[in-house]
Amino acid sequence: MKRWIALGALLPALATAEVKSASPESMLIEHRFTIAAPAAQVWEGLVHPERWWPADHSWSGRRENLSLSPEIGGCFCERWDGNAVEHGRVVMVRPGKLLRLDAALGPLQEMAVTGVITVTLEEKDGATTMTVTHRVSGDATHKLDAFAPVVDGVNGEQFGNLAKFVEGR
Secondary structure, eight states, X not given: OHHHHHHHHHSOSSEEEEEEEEETTEEEEEEEEEESSOHHHHHHHHTOGGGTSOGGGSSSSOGGGEEEOOSTTOEEEEEETTEEEEEEEEEEXXXXXXXXXXXXXXXXXXXXXXXXXXXXXXXXXXXXXEEEEEEEEOXXXXXXXXXXXXXXXXXXXXXXXXXXXXXXX
């Protein structure tokens, strides 16, 4: 738990996070970041996870092995040394405004749950509010409510890294 508290100190100053709901069969997590950059710049960062994704949240241990093709059916994939994993599949794209992935990340993938990550960007006065929602559903035996605080912390770290990258920190 101390690790997750420490993570909060690393996130951009203007960030909010919330486990909006959690039950044994589902969770909904939302993060909001205010990023001192236009939406086009945030989008350019978003579609290049190889530049900001935490290496310790990859299977290979190297963010450089990640790629994201921002088109319908595009893969958020990782390839290394003859190995590969699909982290997610793009299901909606509105360049500069919205990216939606069908994605059960990390250990959730093996649980055969359904996960959807939506990133929306809203620009105002040269700054961008990035809202990241992560919905996960499965059967009640998964006890997803127990995973919600961990997924919340990991999402905060992942997308907090994007916010810091875009701002040049």
